[in-house]
Amino acid sequence: MRIVRLSSLGLMGFLFVLLFFQGLGSQGKIKAGDDALGTRRYEDFQTPGFCGISCHSDFFQQWKQAMMSQAYTHHWDEIEYFKLAVPHAEKDPVVAGVKAGCNGCHAPLAFLASDVPPPPPSANSRANESVSCDLCHSITGFAGDVPFNYNWIVEPGKTKYGPRDGKNSPEHNLMKSEFLGTTEFCGTCHNEKSPYGVWVKSTQLEWKEGPYAREGVKCHDCHMTYAEGKTAAMGNIYRDARQHLFHGAHDPGKVRGTVELRIHPDIREAEPGEKVKFTIVLFNQKTGHKFPTGSVEDRIVWMHVEAVDSKGKAYHLPVDKKGFAGEEFTIAANTLAYQDMGIPLGDSSFPGVQRDGIPVGNRIFRMAYFDPQGRMTIQQWNTKSLGTDYRFGPRETKVETCTFTLPHDIAPGPLRVTAILNYQKLVKPVAEFLGVPEDESEIIKVNEHSTIITVLK
Ligand code: HEC
Ligand code: HEC
Ligand code: HEC
Ligand code: HEC
Numbered sequence: 001m002r003i004v005r006l007s008s009l010g011l012m013g014f015l016f017v018l019l020f021f022q023g024l025g026s027q028g029k030i031k032a033g034d035d036a037l038g039t040r041r042y043e044d045f046q047t048p049g050f051c052g053i054s055c056h057s058d059f060f061q062q063w064k065q066a067m068m069s070q071a072y073t074h075h076w077d078e079i080e081y082f083k084l085a086v087p088h089a090e091k092d093p094v095v096a097g098v099k100a101g102c103n104g105c106h107a108p109l110a111f112l113a114s115d116v117p118p119p120p121p122s123a124n125s126r127a128n129e130s131v132s133c134d135l136c137h138s139i140t141g142f143a144g145d146v147p148f149n150y151n152w153i154v155e156p157g158k159t160k161y162g163p164r165d166g167k168n169s170p171e172h173n174l175m176k177s178e179f180l181g182t183t184e185f186c187g188t189c190h191n192e193k194s195p196y197g198v199w200v201k202s203t204q205l206e207w208k209e210g211p212y213a214r215e216g217v218k219c220h221d222c223h224m225t226y227a228e229g230k231t232a233a234m235g236n237i238y239r240d241a242r243q244h245l246f247h248g249a250h251d252p253g254k255v256r257g258t259v260e261l262r263i264h265p266d267i268r269e270a271e272p273g274e275k276v277k278f279t280i281v282l283f284n285q286k287t288g289h290k291f292p293t294g295s296v297e298d299r300i301v302w303m304h305v306e307a308v309d310s311k312g313k314a315y316h317l318p319v320d321k322k323g324f325a326g327e328e329f330t331i332a333a334n335t336l337a338y339q340d341m342g343i344p345l346g347d348s349s350f351p352g353v354q355r356d357g358i359p360v361g362n363r364i365f366r367m368a369y370f371d372p373q374g375r376m377t378i379q380q381w382n383t384k385s386l387g388t389d390y391r392f393g394p395r396e397t398k399v400e401t402c403t404f405t406l407p408h409d410i411a412p413g414p415l416r417v418t419a420i421l422n423y424q425k426l427v428k429p430v431a432e433f434l435g436v437p438e439d440e441s442e443i444i445k446v447n448e449h450s451t452i453i454t455v456l457k
Contacts, residue, residue: 045132045135057233068130071105079434086344148192160175186203190203198383203294211394226239226242228240259286261280273405278417280399285395293391299426302332304362305317309411313410315410318361336355338430341353423444
């Protein structure tokens, strides 16, 4: 009797101690990445409106205009998530995780609250806050060695993390955090691995390998530039207040001038029937990572070269082939691709859509993504391998040539040859097929340059 009682007490004591330590354990180690699903509530975070209305109104207005505040609600994000990713996740167990996972970066509060899939943007739920003030300013670090796939660690509460100590507000305690000032912070969302283990987004990794990392020029220096001003309505004026611009592909002004190009001929005078070789030298002077970066599956940069004779007749000059492996994906062709959209759309015999949607023969600076069947895909989560990386590295110079045999009926006199570099966020045929509003596939001119030769009689 006595012995039994003792041992049962002992067992209860043991269980108690076990539970106590487990409790401590789960508090001491905050979950990150996929493990953070369902670990918080929406109410744990302040709304951007709360931060922005009376105190940080200037930053709030900047953020409102940036993609950061629209990462969940923007048309193309909504279409890709609800039309393709969610139905695909429900059909293919390999990619099932993206139903929740997309939100880890695009609607982090919904992810943390396990509100999956979140209500559509039209429902106006808190998922619409997208990447909000309080999400970023509650991040304290990341789990593991490499930042990727939303492996940030978030500790919401009265303490907000930022670049400075000092003045405290009645609303929160400020804590200086070195982490927010690092590129790894950005990398937790700007590096992404597909369920097949392929890097489908690697902006921070590209930066790390490039010249800007060696010189200590960070993401912030180009996307959150420092200017004199207040950081809060009642606060001090700082000489280096971090602007919340986050301007990128959706700001044509940021894209323009990214690459400088110059075109020159090998001879200045030629007769009809003669060959003239035009060389185009293209220099990426502006991006700290590759160009294009980020959603590389969607984005294309391409060069169009055109000659106009003295009578105004125009000739399109296709680029000369260089002969490297996988080059066929870097020269515009009249061919179909993206057949794997048929899986989520429930059309197993879907033939695909036009691959490039631009004049055939133009050079495309891109990296192709391939699905498990080896077909080109824009579904980055369904990417099993990558093609040749023919994008511009930071400060890289590429050289292209176009050899033009002057036609026999070309008008004598000056021949003006122009090279134009264009950029498109989403290849046009995909945008048209999925009904994505036109601004997503608008053509942005990055740069252009002309040269003149004389056509002899
Ligand atoms: C994508 C993440 C992100 C979002 C979203 C974000 N911030 Fe920031 N914020 C930062 C980073 C990074 C810094 C600068 C950190 C550094 O330089 O060390 C910063 C700095 C600040 C500072 C201090 C500026 C200074 O120079 O002292 C304030 C205040 C601030 N943010 C408020 C806000 C408000 C308000 C919002 C929402 C309207 C917001 N932030 C949204 C990342 C973010
Ligand atoms: C030296 C300046 C510079 C630095 C450093 C830099 N960027 Fe950029 N970034 C640019 C320019 C210019 C563009 C516009 C051209 C483009 O879209 O690639 C851009 C574009 C982007 C885009 C939009 C890409 C797209 O296709 O939607 C993202 C995202 C981005 N940068 C994130 C980052 C991150 C994260 C870092 C740090 C790891 C960083 N940038 C460092 C200059 C810079
Ligand atoms: C919590 C995740 C998260 C963090 C942290 C984050 N970003 Fe982003 N960022 C996003 C998402 C999601 C988008 C895409 C929005 C869209 O187009 O749907 C984005 C878009 C951008 C763009 C592209 C805007 C455009 O015009 O296309 C830039 C530039 C950018 N971020 C810079 C940064 C920088 C710099 C940092 C670090 C200081 C950072 N981001 C940290 C999630 C994040
Ligand atoms: C690791 C973080 C991360 C994950 C996970 C993620 N994204 Fe993104 N997504 C981003 C960032 C950052 C950008 C912006 C990159 C850029 O500017 O090119 C982006 C851009 C996009 C864009 C292009 C937006 C535009 O306007 O051009 C779409 C669409 C998109 N994501 C949809 C999805 C879907 C659907 C999923 C899930 C299958 C997903 N994303 C998963 C971080 C992520």
